[in-house]
Amino acid sequence: MPYALCFLLFVIGLYCAVVKKNMVKIVLGILIMECAVNLFLVMLGYRHDGVAPIIDRAYYDPGTGQIAAGFINNSVDPLPQALVLTSIVIGLGSLALMISICIRIYEKYGTFDITQIRRLRG
Amino acid sequence: MSIPLPVFIAIPLTTAFVLPMFGAKGKAAATVVANLATLSLLALAIACIGQSGVYEVGKWPIPLGINLVLDGLSSLMLLAIGVVAAGAMLFSAGYMERYTAKSKYLSLFLLMVAGMNGLVLSGDIFNLFVFLEIASLASYALVGFGCGHEELEASFKYMVLGTVASLFVLLAIALVYGNTGVLNMAYISKAVQSSGVNAGLGFALGLFIVGFGLKAALVPFHAWLPDAHPSAPAPISAMLSGVLIKTLGVYALARVVFNVFGVSVEVGWLLIVLGILSMVAGAFLAIGQWDIKRLMAYSSISQIGYVVLGIGLGALLLARGDSLAWASLAIFGGLFHLVNHAVYKSLLFLTSGSVEMSTGTRDLREMGGLAAKLPFTRTACTVASASIVGIPPFSGFWSKLILIIAAVQAHFYWIAAVIVFVSLCTLIMYLKVQRYAFLGELPENLERIEESRGTMRVAMVSLACLCVLMGSLVLVPGLRDAILEPAVKVLTDGVKYSAIAGM
Amino acid sequence: MKGMTIIVKTISSWVKVLIFIFGIYIILFGHLTPGGGFAGGVILASSYVLLMLAFGGDFVQKDLPLALDSKLDCLGAIMFVMIAILGSVFSGAFLANFLVDKYGAPLELLSAGTIPLSNIAIGLKVGASLFLVIFSLSICHKGAELDGE
């Protein structure tokens, strides 16, 4: 069920990116889609009553170098978190580039409305 | 294996990171360094022919770490990228003098090359996504490099569709991870074989096809290409049409469909339908164009259709369990057409850049009689046109012939008919280019134009020579066995790819 | 871009130092606690963004010129690639952690081989590049010449 809500968020973003005619709205739609995918990836790794994948002194015995079983059996999945970290950065990069293009288009055309920006025929 | 594979990424990345520091004063030095980088990549790609191997990054065994896989298909793509990148980079040395911020241009160019090289070598599905994003972001910025009205608009359109495609791919990767718990492609392949393609994986496969189809500009998803490719500077158009849509689209699609999920009849038919739609629609739309680069961009859609058609036909035959020989012939035709198209379409875009630089216009109606003024450009353009149309003995003839033979042998006579028909349309559109640009009356305002010279001429002439020689890839058995056959074998072997994962 | 009132300026010049130190902390302890090079780099960038909003662009230009910023950006990226290449020189594989077990014990600040070094490189790169883009966006409408050629 949480997955379905997350997918709903993705679809809302897709709707916004496809239907809206304001350039900033399109960018916002893409941002929503990105957030939905990131959320979905992290949710895949969640474990009920899990612990964060960070070993602190409570779980680590410096003498033997052993990690407590309470950590090994309860930690959430670290791999999707690493992927999401990468994908957040990619999202920020593409946001910066997209907004730069938007601002330059606004300078040239004086509008954010893509229906009025029609020099090229599709 | 003699060559450490990360070199293909490390060389362009290091060069790209250093280049912006050169600034305005070191422009000449930056150009030389960038050309050296692409030439060394080409040399390395040639050295990799016939080799295969797996490289584990950071000494972590898979599936803990990421591996780089060099097989026949990867080395074929590396070779295509190397050739086109070297040619386009040589051409940009002269052509890009018209623009400012040249060192940043060179840096972006190399980043795009690094992204494509990383993509074809990657053995990990998320890593493939990361490199796909590098190449895509660099290409968005390069399409808008001129900062004019059309450039920015095309860039925005391209960027929105491209980002949506990337997010589809990312969602598909998440679904695959959720179903199998691994990210390495060989391990995914193994898991898919044991569990079968369930609803989740099927949906992921659909998302992959839509995402990579958007990047390859197959016909229902082609809206961005006719704007983006003409708007970019000519060497970038050559890169985009020549290799980018093939690497990001066709290569990734083929890898996922054949090697990870395994072929099925439905996917085979889907690819055939997409391919034929692209071929026909692209050809019809191209004939009506008067902008020379726009015409070539539509023709790219049509030509990418041939490649996808060949690969789809192969997938269909493989999935049905028909004769392996005909399946591999169809795939052979598709891949050979891919390489051919990389060479002659990039040459065509370079010649269009040369024409545009000399005449200052891209409209065919304002040109005419350029054959006397631009002899080198004219010769190169004629060679490339003859190749793309498929006049024997030029290379395009052989790849189309192979596709037709494969279609006939598989008893799809209508497909063979469509291929011949689209070839005729191609003939019409390139006759139109020859007639209006190079023959006829020279308009008065073009009396004083000059031929491009220096590195631009070298780039065009060397690519034209290569275009003539391309036929030997299929006619000389030694070359065929070294370059194309291993690539075909990678695809026909299908999910045997998972052997990389060990037992 | 003009600056804000004297109160804002005074407070933000103090807060800026705190944010900057916090960013460095996040970067250096990235291998032990939540955070890391990327988050820390963004925090470093935001400290300069705060300065820019409070004092105006010209003031920040003196403190951190765009040319230097863009060089820092390249430098961070080159550092990371160098760490990767050194891995293949010393340990035989691209991006190998060639310093692991060479110093420090687990859970100490000086430990984990190349991971803290990579964190520093990424932090430098991210901080410089994000500040660069925000600054470029903010001076764009004034018709100012960017760091082109």
Next chain:
Amino acid sequence: MAVFYILLIFIIIASLIAVETTDLLSAVICIGAMGFGVSLMFLFLRAPDIAITQIVVEVLGLIILIRATISRDLTFISGDKEFFATIVSVVIVFMIFLAGLKVFETLPDFGTPIFAEVPKAASQTYIEEGLARTGAANVVSSVILDYRAYDTLGEATVLFTSIIGATVILRRTAKRKTDTLQPASPS
């Protein structure tokens, strides 16, 4: 569990307002609210690394977005594209949603991660051996900077690419005017 539903519904409402409001600045602020909701969600999902990153990225992203929308006179733009195109798009999007709903039955239930079911999963190895093999107590850190450092190299490159791209797009003069030796045709 309840907290996840509350947060998800909050996020969805915020995104719906952002999509449908006619004022660009409010839309951007709603996106900010959504981002902070997502960040809280990450925190409850036991992912503090990502929560920190998301929150700082959200702040910078908001600054960038507000830079784009503020002091633009034309912020009130409402309405969609042509009616027919809108209906077609909505139907397609809705069908994708319905198709997607079936898909989630194939995933393991929420709260039971896939790596617990797969034998010898990479994630289990990271948790057990990450500290000993890489020396980093933060397992996520050991994954992104050691096991999968190649991804991070790519990620840094993506950022570098987009920043170079943004400065290229934002530069004042793009084309030189000196070398136009041909008579420009009236276009």
